[in-house]
Amino acid sequence: MLELKNVSKFYYKKGMITTGFSRVNLKFDMGEFVAITGESGSGKSTLLNVISGLDSYEEGEMYINGEETSYYTEKDYENYRRKYIGNIFQTFNLVNSYTVYQNIELIYLINGYKAHEVKKEINELIKKVDLVKYKNRKVSKLSGGQKQRVAIARALAQNTPIILADEPTGNLDKKSSENVLELLHEVSKDKLVIVVTHNYDQIEQYVTRKITMNDGKIIEDKRIKHHDEVNNTIVVNHKNMRGCSKAKLGIRNAFNILSKFLILTAVYLYVAIELFSIYILFSDSQTLLYESGYNNYFNADDLNRVVIYKNDRSEINETDFDELSKLSNVKDIIKNDIILEQELSIHANDYYISGRIYNINELDKLDYGRMPENDDEVVMGIDMGVDYYFNKSRIEETLKQTFEVSNTYSSLTKKNREIKIVGVKQIDDEWEGKIYATENFINDIKDIYIENVTSTKYTFLGNEYQSYKESFGELVPSKKVPKGKAIVLEDYMYSCKNFNCKGKAINITAKTPYSEIKKTVKVSKMYNKKNITKLTGYKMDDFASAIFINPDDFEELHDRKIYQSSIIIEDKELAQTTLEELKNMGYKPLYMRDTVYDSSYNTIARIFNIVKVAIYAFELLVMFFISYFVIKLVLKSRNIYYSTLRILGCTLKDTKKLLNIELFTFANIGYILVAGFLILQKMGIIHITFFSEAGIQAKLYHFVVIYIVISLMTLLTTERYSRKLFVDSVMNTYREEV
Ligand code: ADP
């Protein structure tokens, strides 16, 4: 059955050669119960390990069932162990965190059985070794004798023809020892049992053969009694471990040691939190770089704004707007885009806030109050959390007030001056509010703006005047003045012949950045304090010395045609195409994102980002090292478990798989906990300040990328760890630990 011919085993250590045993010649048959005895250090254990296939040998030849083993590879030895050898150790070599049942079940799972189809066999074995009462007790809570009986049951479960026991009673009291030996004796009837012991007297009554070793040599090989012949040796060819068994064991391993479970869960939680916060906040700060900035000419709050005017600076009319609205990447067209450059201030008593004007149609939802019903009602976009007047406790009172509104250039006409705020929209800008107003309100503001930017000069009686609002010589429209005529103050008569200025020409020129309009009106009447109301409809007090003209003439002078507009781009990735299209249509486009791209703010932001990347990278590195070392430390305590698996015949590949599943379980726990919190936060179900920023920014691809990173990290850890764990022969790894 098993034969050794001139087999020697040497240990090489630090240039020294030690002999384990040398030139051993032995032949074993089925049915034998062999005792190997001898002094400590005589080579007994070494011999047993070589027979087990746990250690290799250097000289001679070992045969199993007539087959040579000297050319065996690591994989062949794996196979050999599974098929032939059941080991029992002095130190029991059980999985302490498993129950009695689970320890025996482990063998069946390794050998490719399904857990539920071997229940009966396991229970029978437990009965055989008399441990029924302890079936579900963890092995760590058993006595030495009980442990060794579990080890025997496990060796039997392996269903191998050879059982090797190294000092199986070394740690047991007399009563337990007898028990164990009796069991082994019973088993030896149809197997080959070899027991190493330095206490031969204890075992003498059972054995069929005694081998004595001294200094690595066999000095005695004596037959004690006859053994029954066993004719056909049953060798079971085991299957490979099943996938679901691996999953079952891997997950069981993750949970069965509480301290390890807590530490690894904490490590992976830490990893998941770090990855999520660093990655999400990092990609957010990258966008920040391109999404803010300013230039000196246009309001660049919305970087998707493109200011357009025609190459020939001519009017943009309704036909043009129709064409523009057909462009594919256009979200919005703001015809009177000059309102975007207008900053209005709103005040009541001691309260003041500035803001830009937006069309109420752009507002989809209110956070407080109602939508405007009249043209003097607006909705304020404001940060309600920060603003004193608009916070929850004061808002009601604030909305009861009437506000005054003015723009940067001058106060507005009477009808726009008083407004009511009827609703509030929460925005996150604490510096500038948004004023959502009706189309009519916006048009009025626009008209006033155009009057402000129109420079109106006129010559009258040889002098040149500039028309300033509410000051001397201002041009004022009045319905009572006929077209082409003007009514002037009586005081001018001193400059006219016969004190009569009737028929004198006033040459008016009105200039805007885009156009110049000239018009001549002739004086038809002169007014004084008494007749002013009759002639013009106004009172003297209202004006210093206005020149009244027909409203149509006034409108003609004030060019209210649209020369400049803005479109808001839908998708910034397609912006370049849109800009090209605009150019082909005869426009000069100015893209806000381009105007702020190289602002000094962005230069600083870019440098800041580089520093940030460096810090994040460093933080990640530190995180990987910390977690890797903690995992490694924790896994080191698992060395015994994993080398036990291999002694029991589990292949290297499957052992690695189990380790992978164990770590993946933790990776998933950490990931799911953190991702779960983020999702709940995003859905608004929970609110944890710690997660708030990351929670708002988190996008689907963040979740995917981070899952991949955690998985890769876990694979890498397993790979590195298992390389270290499994380079050595099984016995060396095991020896180091025990
Ligand atoms: P026994 O089991 O009879 O007490 P061993 O088989 O353990 O003896 O040891 C036999 C010899 O081999 C001893 O001289 C011992 O020092 C040496 N030896 C055993 N294991 C190793 C090892 N891992 N490395 C180096 N020498 C070893």
Ligand code: MG
């Ligand atoms: Mg020994």
